[in-house]
Structure formats: C-alpha cells, structure tokens
Amino acid sequence: MRSIKQPGPPAPERIQWVEARGRGFTLKLEAGLPLLEATRRGFAAEGFAGGAVNMRAGALGPFAYVMPALSKTGDNAAFYSDTFRPAGVTRLQIGAMTLGSRDGAPFFHCHALWREADGRFGGGHILPEETFVAEPFAVEAFGIDGAVFAAEPDPETNFKLFGPVACAASTARATSRAFALRLRPNQDFAGALETFCRERGISRARFHGGVGSTIGVRFADGRIVEPFATELAIRAGIIAANAGGALEAELDIAVVDYTGGLAEGRLKRGDNPVLMTMELVLEVPGDGL
Numbered sequence: 001m002r003s004i005k006q007p008g009p010p011a012p013e014r015i016q017w018v019e020a021r022g023r024g025f026t027l028k029l030e031a032g033l034p035l036l037e038a039t040r041r042g043f044a045a046e047g048f049a050g051g052a053v054n055m056r057a058g059a060l061g062p063f064a065y066v067m068p069a070l071s072k073t074g075d076n077a078a079f080y081s082d083t084f085r086p087a088g089v090t091r092l093q094i095g096a097m098t099l100g101s102r103d104g105a106p107f108f109h110c111h112a113l114w115r116e117a118d119g120r121f122g123g124g125h126i127l128p129e130e131t132f133v134a135e136p137f138a139v140e141a142f143g144i145d146g147a148v149f150a151a152e153p154d155p156e157t158n159f160k161l162f163g164p165v166a167c168a169a170s171t172a173r174a175t176s177r178a179f180a181l182r183l184r185p186n187q188d189f190a191g192a193l194e195t196f197c198r199e200r201g202i203s204r205a206r207f208h209g210g211v212g213s214t215i216g217v218r219f220a221d222g223r224i225v226e227p228f229a230t231e232l233a234i235r236a237g238i239i240a241a242n243a244g245g246a247l248e249a250e251l252d253i254a255v256v257d258y259t260g261g262l263a264e265g266r267l268k269r270g271d272n273p274v275l276m277t278m279e280l281v282l283e284v285p286g287d288g289l
Helices: 035-045 189-199
Strands: 015-029 051-055 058-060 090-102 105-115 121-126 133-135 137-145 147-154 159-166 176-183 204-218 224-241 247-257 262-266 274-284
Touching (some): 015 035, 015 274, 035 105, 035 137, 051 224, 051 274, 090 204, 090 224, 105 204, 105 224, 121 247, 121 262, 137 147, 137 176, 147 176, 159 274, 189 224, 224 274
Antiparallel strands (some): 051 137, 058 133, 105 121, 204 224, 204 274, 224 247
C-alpha cells in the first residue's frame, strides 16, 4: 500500500478514539454571522459543545480558503497553499466539518467543494476566521457528549491536529452510542474503520462528518487521483456486513488535490491510505439504521 514518510515517529496507537453518546439534528445557520459562530450557536442550542456536520448546500461570503500544497520547507510531508478570497457569494456543493476547540476556544476543521460567484468550481480547507454565512441554510449535524475534538500538537505530522479527548458528560439529550475517531497516517481508510468496528462487536454503523486527507485516491469504479496531497470530505458513509458476513465500509467522498483537481465517488476498499489525518464520528444506533 502507498505510504508517505512523515517528519516524526509514528504514534503506537493508530486510531485515537473516545466512546461517547450523541444525537443527530438539523441545524439552521444564521446569515451575517461567521460560519464558526453560527455553527457553535446551533450546537449550543441543542446542548452540545461540538461534533460533526455534513453540508449539501449553502451560501458563504466573505469566504476564505486554502488548498493542499507541497511543503516548501520539508518540515511537513505536505502543506497548505496561500489563502484565496473569492469575491461575491460562494455556493457550497458538498462539505464536512468537525466542530471542536483550539487553544481553549471554539474552532472547526472543514473541507468542501463549491462554485464561486464567477462560475469557477473549487475545493479546499475553509478558514473559520474569515468565512461568513451569506444566506441562511440548513446542515445535518451530529452532536457528541462525553468527548470533544481538541487541536493538539501532533509530533508525527508536525501539525496541530484535531483529535478526540474525553470530557465530562453534559445535560444534552443523546440518543445513540457514538465514537469520536481520528485515524493516523499510512493506514487504509476503510480497512481501519472495519477493523475498529469488528474488534468492538459493531455490526452496523453510520459515519458523520469526515474530514481529512488520503495519499491520492482510488475509486471503486477504477478512477484514480494521482497527486498525493489531497483534502477530503465524506459525503455519506456506513459500515455493515456483506452477504458473507464480513464488515464492509462504504465511503462516498469529495476530494480536491494539490493541483486543483476535483473528484467525487465511492472509495475503493483497501487502497486509500490516510495522508495526515481523518476525523469522523461513528454512530451506532440502538435500533439499527
């Protein structure tokens, strides 16, 4: 399987995880607010400090983002581009977000594809500090209780990355068993999730959010994204037993690579190693999906 040498030593634990409780809900983002604040308010109104978001549409402006890029210094296996700030209103096509905390304050990690006001299609990493909600829109949210994604220094990649940490349970109404996960580099995305579930006796689950990167992309239909540095968002994902009883993860994703190439589709199992990180929430409903 493809692999990329990281600047630091690999952590022994290849999946960082915390078991929690959670609940899905529809969140309406208010116009005129920073995207971060609008999301924070929506989660807080439901009693949650953080969790995961999936976006199917939305209007943003002002809007700022970066793309994956090659590292200029060698301090990281890959890096970010300069900041882009397209004029006018940018229309989201698909996106995923992890809402957590960084340096003691709310923060998010969000990858998306979109169409800019001049008709150009793009994708990348949305910057929380400079992006605002231009028009009200609704997103699919999943709040977690008993865990939070916190940005901490990661010696392996030499980045400050979101990872789940345990926290005190709140009074939020949670209805499902959930796991907050972070996959570390150089392990197959689907395979790691299948192993995680198999080891815990989880036979069926749904994924929420899903923000990270893979070393290029291999799709189930045979398409290939060759550039190794990508930013990826999960459109939808489940894990369930196949006809033979083995667990299989179905992961539909959207991706931008460091050349600006955009692609969407279902990942090929066994051939999509994580580049830097992959964050998501796994929901195990008590009464099935």
